[in-house]
Amino acid sequence: METLRQILSPDFLLRNSVYTSVLIGFACPLVGVFLVLRRLIFMGVALPQISSTGVAVALSLPLWLGLDLSGHDSQSTHMLAFAGSIVFTLMAILVLAFLERRGRGLPEGRLGTAYVVAAALSILLLSKNRYAELGWLDLLKGEIITVSNFDLTLTAIALALVLVVLGLFHKELMLVSFDRTLAATLRKNVVFWDALTYLLIGFTVSMAVLSVGPLISFGFLLIPPLTAHLFARTMRQFTIFASVIGGVASFLGFWIAYQWDLPVGPTDVVLLGIIYALSFAVKKTTLLFRPKSPV
Amino acid sequence: MSEPLITFDDLAIGYDGRAVLSGISLAIARSSFTAILGANGSGKSTLLKTLLGLQPPVAGRIHFASPPVFGYVPQTVELDSLFPLTGFDVALMGTFGRVGPGRFPPHDERQLVHDCLRATAADGFAQKKFSRLSGGQKQRVLIARALATRPDVLVLDEPTAGVDAAATHALLEFISQIHAERKLTILLVTHDLPLVRKHAQQIIWLHQGQILHGTVAELFTPERMAEIFEMGVG
Numbered sequence: 001m002e003t004l005r006q007i008l009s010p011d012f013l014l015r016n017s018v019y020t021s022v023l024i025g026f027a028c029p030l031v032g033v034f035l036v037l038r039r040l041i042f043m044g045v046a047l048p049q050i051s052s053t054g055v056a057v058a059l060s061l062p063l064w065l066g067l068d069l070s071g072h073d074s075q076s077t078h079m080l081a082f083a084g085s086i087v088f089t090l091m092a093i094l095v096l097a098f099l100e101r102r103g104r105g106l107p108e109g110r111l112g113t114a115y116v117v118a119a120a121l122s123i124l125l126l127s128k129n130r131y132a133e134l135g136w137l138d139l140l141k142g143e144i145i146t147v148s149n150f151d152l153t154l155t156a157i158a159l160a161l162v163l164v165v166l167g168l169f170h171k172e173l174m175l176v177s178f179d180r181t182l183a184a185t186l187r188k189n190v191v192f193w194d195a196l197t198y199l200l201i202g203f204t205v206s207m208a209v210l211s212v213g214p215l216i217s218f219g220f221l222l223i224p225p226l227t228a229h230l231f232a233r234t235m236r237q238f239t240i241f242a243s244v245i246g247g248v249a250s251f252l253g254f255w256i257a258y259q260w261d262l263p264v265g266p267t268d269v270v271l272l273g274i275i276y277a278l279s280f281a282v283k284k285t286t287l288l289f290r291p292k293s294p295v
Numbered sequence: 296m297s298e299p300l301i302t303f304d305d306l307a308i309g310y311d312g313r314a315v316l317s318g319i320s321l322a323i324a325r326s327s328f329t330a331i332l333g334a335n336g337s338g339k340s341t342l343l344k345t346l347l348g349l350q351p352p353v354a355g356r357i358h359f360a361s362p363p364v365f366g367y368v369p370q371t372v373e374l375d376s377l378f379p380l381t382g383f384d385v386a387l388m389g390t391f392g393r394v395g396p397g398r399f400p401p402h403d404e405r406q407l408v409h410d411c412l413r414a415t416a417a418d419g420f421a422q423k424k425f426s427r428l429s430g431g432q433k434q435r436v437l438i439a440r441a442l443a444t445r446p447d448v449l450v451l452d453e454p455t456a457g458v459d460a461a462a463t464h465a466l467l468e469f470i471s472q473i474h475a476e477r478k479l480t481i482l483l484v485t486h487d488l489p490l491v492r493k494h495a496q497q498i499i500w501l502h503q504g505q506i507l508h509g510t511v512a513e514l515f516t517p518e519r520m521a522e523i524f525e526m527g528v529g
Contacts, residue, residue, distance in 0.1 A: 037375070037377055037378055039375070169396055169397065171391060171394070171396075171399070172391070172396055174378075175388055175391055177378075178374065178375065178378050178380070179373075179374060179388065181347070181349060181367060181369055181373070182388060182440075183391075184347065184348065184349050185348070185349075185365045185367045186391055186392030186444065187392060188391070188392070229377075229379065232379045233379055233381065233424060234379055234380065234381060234384060235378070235379055235380060235384065237379070238379045
């Protein structure tokens with residue numbers, strides 16, 4: 001309990017890391033819900049990796065241009081990384097979504113190729129980048145240790161924006177996800193709402209990757225919605241359960257990691273996996289003992 | 296025949312500029328019950344998508360006497376069972392055309408949905424998960440959703456696919472009833488000839504790249520049926 005008291009203290013040295021982690025935990029599942037419902041889970045694996053490649057490319061640009069960034073503050077580094085992340089993510093999501101909508105070829109193959117090439121490219125870029133030693137590799141691995149007030153504010157604003165857009169247009173985003181034909185006959189601009197869905201996913205993934213890295217981002221995009229889906233009866237329950245599971249798990253994960261001196265991101269993902277496994281077992285047990293309805 | 300609501304004027308339909316069917320010139324009367332018949336791959340779905348504005352015609356045009364509101368009832372297999380939605384949630388989507396972005400359906404729209412669910416005898420299972428309903432129950436919810444759009448034309452895409460015989464009979468009786476009560480224009484895509492004979496007034500028969508259009512009495516004569524099926528054999 002002493003550790004918990006420390007973490008909750010306003011003077012806690014890593015408080016920005018806790019806040020960022022919890023923000024990502026709450027926000028990622030909100031867009032992850034749409035990835036799961038649209039059966040785009042493989043896109044959820046590929047996008048964070050492509051996003052981190054965008055970070056690696058952006059951070060390599062100064063080196064390629066012969067600029068010395070060692071004297072620059074972390075804000076400009078963060079903005080540069082964010083620009084690379086968002087540009088790569090949005091480009092990838094639009095191309096992959098377009099190909100997926102055309103329904104030709106092998107979507108899983110395309111996503112798998114995108115994932116593995118992006119991962120390899122990140123490693124190649126960073127192996128030739130002397131600035132990697134300045135902490136950028138930590139950024140790509142998602143070490144949530146040094147989060148500045150600027151980074152936290154940027155994350156909070158971005159995720160609040162996502163929350164507002166999702167809240168305002170949930171009806172339209174759900175309609176085009178569930179029944180595009182109905183949406184078109186109701187004269188909804190299906191392409192616009194599709195694009196907005198992908199924009200939200202891309203934006204959230206970019207923010208999450210910058211804060212917690214690709215592996216943990218994928219964990220928060222996928223596992224909370226899958227867990228919530230076991231119990232939710234309505235879309236509202238599904239969305240709220242997923243977000244709460246993500247937020248609570250990220251806080252508990254931080255607590256456990258701090259208590260036992262473990263890396264925060266991987267602890268979060270393992271904890272989410274345990275929560276999912278337990279929820280699955282509870283659900284199956286409940287179904288087993290539920291009285292059968294009369295025929 | 297009453298005034299035409301929809302007129303196909305030398306229409307050609309297909310994909311990527313290639314026509315699957317061409318030379319379609321016919322009219323669908325307001326408040327009529329028209330069945331669209333044809334084998335798999337005959338162009339029924341393409342015709343439906345073109346009519347609903349989901350894909351452009353390859354040539355020709357579709358003329359509407361007044362821009363109609365379509366109440367579309369898809370095949371239930373087209374809707375993903377992964378979505379945690381109740382029957383009411385699904386039916387409520389019918390009102391989304393009138394409720395702008397950023398707004399929630401107001402009380403009167405929700406009341407309309409309750410009324411539509413009651414009209415389709417779906418109110419008893421409206422709070423259950425849509426994915427858990429039987430084929431016939433899902434169709435009733437989807438018809439309620441289509442009615443909630445306040446449609447001029449009800450378009451049903453093989454509503455009896457995957458539905459047992461008793462439920463099929465009840466469903467078509469119900470569609471005939473709302474056609475009579477609400478004077479809706481009905482377009483029903485189906486394979487089921489006995490159902491068409493019993494309920495439809497007009498038939499559009501797509502067969503081997505040809506389009507036959509007429510009343511049930513005109514097309515369901517032994518001579519015309521033999522002619523149609525000889526087209527298939529030959």
